[in-house]
Amino acid sequence: MYSGEFDGAAAFSGGGFMPSQATTVPDPSSSFSKNRNVRTLLPMTVKQLSELSSNDESSASIDGADVNTITVVGIVCDMQDKEPQFIFLIDDGTGRIECSRWAHEQMEFNEVNQISKGMYVRVYGHLKAFQDKRSLNAYSLRPIIDFNEITSHFVECIYVQLYNTRLRYSFDEGKSIDQMVLNFLRRPEFLANNNGVHRNVISQQLNLPMDKLMEALESLNENSLVYSIDEFHYKSAVNA
Amino acid sequence: MDTSNPAVFVNGGLMCIYVGRRIRTVMQVIQSDGGGVTGKSTDGHQLVVKGPQPGFPLTTFVEIIGIADTDRSIRAEIWNNFGNTFDTQSYNQLCQLANGEFKHLFI
Numbered sequence: 001m002y003s004g005e006f007d008g009a010a011a012f013s014g015g016g017f018m019p020s021q022a023t024t025v026p027d028p029s030s031s032f033s034k035n036r037n038v039r040t041l042l043p044m045t046v047k048q049l050s051e052l053s054s055n056d057e058s059s060a061s062i063d064g065a066d067v068n069t070i071t072v073v074g075i076v077c078d079m080q081d082k083e084p085q086f087i088f089l090i091d092d093g094t095g096r097i098e099c100s101r102w103a104h105e106q107m108e109f110n111e112v113n114q115i116s117k118g119m120y121v122r123v124y125g126h127l128k129a130f131q132d133k134r135s136l137n138a139y140s141l142r143p144i145i146d147f148n149e150i151t152s153h154f155v156e157c158i159y160v161q162l163y164n165t166r167l168r169y170s171f172d173e174g175k176s177i178d179q180m181v182l183n184f185l186r187r188p189e190f191l192a193n194n195n196g197v198h199r200n201v202i203s204q205q206l207n208l209p210m211d212k213l214m215e216a217l218e219s220l221n222e223n224s225l226v227y228s229i230d231e232f233h234y235k236s237a238v239n240a
Numbered sequence: 241m242d243t244s245n246p247a248v249f250v251n252g253g254l255m256c257i258y259v260g261r262r263i264r265t266v267m268q269v270i271q272s273d274g275g276g277v278t279g280k281s282t283d284g285h286q287l288v289v290k291g292p293q294p295g296f297p298l299t300t301f302v303e304i305i306g307i308a309d310t311d312r313s314i315r316a317e318i319w320n321n322f323g324n325t326f327d328t329q330s331y332n333q334l335c336q337l338a339n340g341e342f343k344h345l346f347i
Contacts, residue, residue: 045345050241075320093264093305094346095243120320134241147301147322151331154249158334158342 041069041124043156046095049127049134060127063164063209070136071124072097073144073153076117086112088141090123098135099123111141120144122153165209180206181216182225185236196233246347247305249338251331252285256311257339263314264305266322266331269298276313277302282332291316301326 042065052060052067060067074092086101103109115121125138144150184190184206190197203213217234220226226234247264248254255263267279267287276290279302289304290313301322307315338346 046241047243047246047347048345050243075318093247093249095241095246097241118318147303147320148327148330151327151334154334154338154346155330157345158337161342161345 039068040066041071042067042160043153044070044072044160045154045157046072046074046090046092046097048094048157048161049097050095052127052134060129061207063161063207065160065164067127069124069126071122071153072099072136073120073122073150076115076119076121079115079117088115088121088123088138090121099125099138099141100135101138101141114143115141120147120150122149165212177208177212177216178219181208181213182220182236185226185234186238191236194229194235196229196235198232199234200232202234248347249335250308251283251335252281252287252312253283254335254339255287255308255314258308259311261308262306262317263308264303265314265335266301266303266326266328268300268328269302272298282328282335285312288313289316290314294319296321300324301328 042062044062048062049070049072052062072090072092074090074096076088077091077096078089080087084103086103088099088101090097090099101108101112103112121141121143123136123138124140125136128135128137181202184202185197199210199213199217202208202217203210206213208216217226217228221228221234224237227237228234245262247262248258250258250263250265252265255265265281265287267281267289269277269279270286271278272293276288277293277298279287279289281287289306290309291306298319299321301324303318303320303322304314304316305318305320307317309315
């Protein structure tokens with residue numbers, strides 16, 4: 001998949017961080033439908049969680065990746081016992097998020113009893129949203145023992161964001177972002193439309209961050225493959 | 241979710257940007273006395289940490305979360321023992337990334 005020396009997908013595939021190579025990039029026209037075959041586990045900061053694109057967790061996505069299960073690392077700054085529900089307020093340095101852990105069996109109670117206020121913990125859970133308030137439904141909470149795990153977690157957050165915004169598109173079946181944008185603008189419905197396509201539509205449909213899209217459009221423009229109709233609309237210069 | 245009071249990852253060299261603001265850093269403890277705790281940051285600068293010290297003994301590496309008083313001193317809110325071994329090089333690089341290209345993931 002990669003032409004470089006480091007194969008990120010293979011390195012992380014065992015841990016389930018990235019969708020496997022067998023997963024195809026979702027069809028852009030259905031980019032907001034939940035792809036139930038892809039189970040992602042994303043390391044995230046609370047700041048990232050607070051900026052997720054949708055209020056409805058069933059279609060939340062970040063940088064083009066579906067958000068299913070996430071993991072955060074932070075300090076327990078508050079705990080509430082509302083048995084069988086235990087609520088932990090986790091502060092990871094970028095923000096605070098509430099995590100609920102439900103305990104019904106002894107093993108689950110044992111897990112919860114290990115956690116105390118002021119402790120660094122690793123949480124795995126599903127994002128849930130209720131009336132604009134986001135929290136985590138945690139299925140695993142454990143104390144951090146080796147503090148290098150904290151450094152490692154945040155480095156992984158950075159890597160995953162880099163992968164989803166840049167590397168995935170650069171190496172995906174040899175297509176570059178430029179090629180993706182060009183293919184999109186060469187769709188029959190857009191070729192036929194003399195008004196061009198608004199850059200927000202391209203960004204949304206291809207799940208591309210605006211700065212990456214603008215780089216691609218400028219490069220394609222310079223090579224006379226696309227032209228701009230006005231400040232925001234673009235059209236392919238060549239018929240497919 | 242509340243992102244109103246973050247603590248920024250810093251090393252000694254980055255503290256000057258955040259004077260007066262809430263920061264977090266890991267340092268190696270050199271000395272502890274009435275004046276505070278002196279430590280070495282992950283990029284080799286000497287830092288002084290003031291404020292009520294925790295009731296427990298400090299390990300070699302300690303995380304301090306608090307307010308940067310000056311570019312080399314911190315008023316501590318929280319002290320976390322990080323043990324006697326810690327990868328300072330990786331932490332240092334994380335500080336640089338978290339304040340550079342990937343700042344938007346943190347603050």
